[in-house]
Amino acid sequence: MTNLLDLQPDVKARQGECVPVLLPVALDQTYDYLAPPEGVPPPGSFVLVPFGPQSRIGIVWDEPRGTPAKPIDPAKLKAVTGTLDAPPLPVLSLRFAEWIAGYTLAPLGMVVRMMMSAREVFEPQKPRFGVTIVEGAAMPPRMTPARQRVLDIASDGLIRAKSSLAQEAACTTGVVDGLITAGCLVEAAIPQKRCPIPEPHHRTIELSEDQERAVMALRAAVDGGTFAVTLLDGVTGSGKTEVYYEAVARALERGRQVLIMLPEIALTSQFMGRFQDRFGCPPVEWHSALSGPERGRIWRGVATGEARVVVGARSALFLPYTDLGLIVVDEEHDGGFKQDDRVHYQARDMAVVRASLGRFSVVLASATPSIESHVNARTGRYNHVVLPGRFSGTELPEIEAIDLRREPPEKGRWLAPPLVEGITETLARGQQSLLFLNRRGYAPLTLCQKCGHRFECPQCTAWLVEHRFRKKLNCHHCGFSLPIPEKCPSCGEADKLTACGPGVERVAEEVAERFPEARIELLSSDLIPGLTEMRRVIERIERHEADIIIGTQLVAKGHHFPDLNLVGIVDGDLGLAQGADPRAGERTFQLLHQVTGRAGRAFARGRGLIQTHLPDHPVMAAIIHGDREAFLEREIAQRQAGLLPPYGRLAALIVSSRDKQAAEMIARDIAHRAPPAEQIRILGPTEAPIAIIRGRHRWRLLAKARRDIDIQNYLRAWLSRMPPIKGDVRLSVDIDPYSFL
Ligand SMILES: Nc1ncnc2c1ncn2[C@@H]1O[C@H](COP(=O)(O)OP(=O)(O)OP(=O)(O)O)[C@@H](O)[C@H]1O
Numbered sequence: 099m100t101n102l103l104d105l106q107p108d109v110k111a112r113q114g115e116c117v118p119v120l121l122p123v124a125l126d127q128t129y130d131y132l133a134p135p136e137g138v139p140p141p142g143s144f145v146l147v148p149f150g151p152q153s154r155i156g157i158v159w160d161e162p163r164g165t166p167a168k169p170i171d172p173a174k175l176k177a178v179t180g181t182l183d184a185p186p187l188p189v190l191s192l193r194f195a196e197w198i199a200g201y202t203l204a205p206l207g208m209v210v211r212m213m214m215s216a217r218e219v220f221e222p223q224k225p226r227f228g229v230t231i232v233e234g235a236a237m238p239p240r241m242t243p244a245r246q247r248v249l250d251i252a253s254d255g256l257i258r259a260k261s262s263l264a265q266e267a268a269c270t271t272g273v274v275d276g277l278i279t280a281g282c283l284v285e286a287a288i289p290q291k292r293c294p295i296p297e298p299h300h301r302t303i304e305l306s307e308d309q310e311r312a313v314m315a316l317r318a319a320v321d322g323g324t325f326a327v328t329l330l331d332g333v334t335g336s337g338k339t340e341v342y343y344e345a346v347a348r349a350l351e352r353g354r355q356v357l358i359m360l361p362e363i364a365l366t367s368q369f370m371g372r373f374q375d376r377f378g379c380p381p382v383e384w385h386s387a388l389s390g391p392e393r394g395r396i397w398r399g400v401a402t403g404e405a406r407v408v409v410g411a412r413s414a415l416f417l418p419y420t421d422l423g424l425i426v427v428d429e430e431h432d433g434g435f436k437q438d439d440r441v442h443y444q445a446r447d448m449a450v451v452r453a454s455l456g457r458f459s460v461v462l463a464s465a466t467p468s469i470e471s472h473v474n475a476r477t478g479r480y481n482h483v484v485l486p487g488r489f490s491g492t493e494l495p496e497i498e499a500i501d502l503r504r505e506p507p508e509k510g511r512w513l514a515p516p517l518v519e520g521i522t523e524t525l526a527r528g529q530q531s532l533l534f535l536n537r538r539g540y541a542p543l544t545l546c547q548k549c550g551h552r553f554e555c556p557q558c559t560a561w562l563v564e565h566r567f568r569k570k571l572n573c574h575h576c577g578f579s580l581p582i583p584e585k586c587p588s589c590g591e592a593d594k595l596t597a598c599g600p601g602v603e604r605v606a607e608e609v610a611e612r613f614p615e616a617r618i619e620l621l622s623s624d625l626i627p628g629l630t631e632m633r634r635v636i637e638r639i640e641r642h643e644a645d646i647i648i649g650t651q652l653v654a655k656g657h658h659f660p661d662l663n664l665v666g667i668v669d670g671d672l673g674l675a676q677g678a679d680p681r682a683g684e685r686t687f688q689l690l691h692q693v694t695g696r697a698g699r700a701f702a703r704g705r706g707l708i709q710t711h712l713p714d715h716p717v718m719a720a721i722i723h724g725d726r727e728a729f730l731e732r733e734i735a736q737r738q739a740g741l742l743p744p745y746g747r748l749a750a751l752i753v754s755s756r757d758k759q760a761a762e763m764i765a766r767d768i769a770h771r772a773p774p775a776e777q778i779r780i781l782g783p784t785e786a787p788i789a790i791i792r793g794r795h796r797w798r799l800l801a802k803a804r805r806d807i808d809i810q811n812y813l814r815a816w817l818s819r820m821p822p823i824k825g826d827v828r829l830s831v832d833i834d835p836y837s838f839l
């Protein structure tokens with residue numbers, strides 16, 4: 099029998115080799131494992147560990163986190179089964195993950211999962227093989243035209259994948275194989291693609307006086323070598339990009355990595371071209387359309403420091419930068435920076451947090467900064483750098499309202515006479531017009547004229563949107579789709595289904611009828627298959643290969659179309675109707691200002707025509723008179739009075755379930771258990787405006803607190819009073835919510 103005393107020293111030794119490992123799952127705690135024989139891996143290392151019945155990849159944490167449900171018998175610890183050869187996450191990334199988890203109340207494991215979004219990194223690195231010519235080899239015994247073509251192409255000595263060589267030579271891979279057998283070609287490892295190295299001084303341009311001043315301020319912030327936030331606030335077309343490029347150059351000179359965040363990375367071919375002009379090579383791009391191997395390569399490049407400048411969507415914030423020294427958030431006001439899925443975070447705000455942890459400078463750029471950033475600039479928390487005029491010297495566009503109550507379009511049409519006139523004139527002058535409507539598809543609602551039947555999504559509280567070009571009725575919430583029927587499914591009558599209201603496809607149809615001679619381009623994400631095609635359309639517009647452009651918000655952001663002179667807003671009121679949303683006014687102001695800001699950027703002053711039923715609405719009036727200050731004053735005063743962000747904190751709790759009663763019951767129970775607090779108001783529970791999504795019934799609660807209250811602490815205390823939620827009921831917490839639907 100083993101003597102217990104004999105065992106003890108062994109157990110102690112084993113305890114000393116304990117490693118806390120965090121797993122990328124919905125848990126907030128680390129688990130202890132025995133270190134591998136070679137010793138405790140450094141923090142941030144990726145290791146393989148047994149977890150339940152599976153083997154999973156986890157991250158070595160520097161300290162244990164959370165309390166295990168029951169104390170673990172050290173003798174029963176399982177061992178780390180392997181250390182992966184992926185570069186470890188920098189310790190700063192671990193701190194960043196903890197910060198986000200603490201702030202958003204998301205499980206730390208889910209935050210870390212966002213940092214592991216390149217699966218290829220964790221797989222063994224396999225070299226890819228290609229073929230290359232054998233110098234001085236004899237000609238193959240049997241020469242054919244196909245073989246000759248292959249040898250001609252390969253004569254440059256490059257290593258190519260077999261398939262691409264065959265494709266270039268217009269033959270089968272069999273021909274290539276034949277030449278390998280004949281000893282003319284040989285297999286060789288394809289060298290890893292390297293990240294290009296941008297040169298800070300590749301090309302410098304002459305800056306305007308205003309730009310020069312702004313650049314000095316940004317450079318000083320970078321040189322300061324400490325945490326600083328600068329709001330780069332410049333009207334549309336003022337040349338903000340050129341200005342922050344100088345800050346990028348400075349950070350590069352200092353040997354630091356740079357991240358430029360853009361809301362709509364898919365649409366930035368123009369941006370990439372400008373970057374290349376300035377720095378001599380394209381930046382490293384990070385977005386969802388990358389292939390698996392590309393993701394792996396870039397993730398590694400960022401971790402090793404080979405990638406110097408990354409341009410990416412919000413997820414680029416979670417790459418493993420070794421020496422990040424500057425973040426630029428372009429179009430910082432954009433709602434696309436908020437993620438409303440799993441971990442609810444606002445990437446612009448998290449960029450500021452990342453900069454503060456890394457003690458470096460962050461630049462927030464916009465022509466229509468968020469109210470939050472304005473207030474921070476006013477109170478001196480952020481530096482405020484202003485570019486007051488357009489670089490080209492042209493004035494900002496002249497904006498007019500078309501009062502639809504007085505000048506409505508003809509029946510069944512959507513463009514009012516003054517807008518049609520405007521387009522006609524612009525066409526005659528050989529310039530481009532842009533029509534903006536933030537609604538995909540042909541019509542937002544289809545109904546039967548005989549029985550009144552309306553097409554509704556079977557899984558969501560939403561009408562089905564007609565997409566006539568694709569011949570489908572679609573739900574924009576869950577993706578449900580139905581071929582457009584010929585007969586009404588309710589009364590069986592044929593030819594009685596009518597489309598109600600316009601979407602961009604319907605506007606395009608009207609434009610084609612009215613201007614048959616014009617070249618039309620329709621830009622809507624659902625009609626364009628992929629990134630490359632989307633970029634091609636944008637380039638066609640830039641080259642003036644379209645006269646009239648019709649688009650959703652894809653066209654609103656950041657583009658520079660020199661010949662675009664007229665912007666028409668088909669429905670200016672669309673965003674104002676969202677009652678419960680405290681940012682509805684702000685968002686409408688930003689969107690209308692940005693879209694109209696596409697007009698007249700390069701040459702003559704542009705025009706913006708806004709079709710509206712509410713020309714006197716304060717937001718509309720501010721847009722029409724170009725009076726941003728009036729809008730800001732009013733909006734800031736309202737936020738202050740209502741304790742709305744940034745003067746107050748909001749947190750939404752969303753309960754959902756397939757079972758209607760269960761969702762309501764749990765929501766009420768949660769409300770019941772709210773700890774009393776003078777400084778915090780709980781609103782709800784109420785059924786969500788979109789009561790059902792994907793078959794799940796939804797209830798909402800909103801907690802509202804003064805700015806100085808730690809709302810996270812309150813929520814943690816509150817939620818810890820809840821018994822574990824059972825069944826399919828889900829509770830999600832959304833700190834600083836942007837969506838109230
Ligand atoms: N110093 C400069 N020299 C030459 N061209 C410039 C300079 N600064 C800006 N430009 C040009 O002016 C145009 C507008 O600049 P840019 O796109 O940077 O403006 P922006 O402020 O980012 O606009 P928006 O907010 O509307 O996206 C671009 O075509 C840009 O190349």
Ligand SMILES: [Zn+2]
Pocket residue numbers: 555556557558560573574575576577578792
């Ligand atoms: Zn649906």
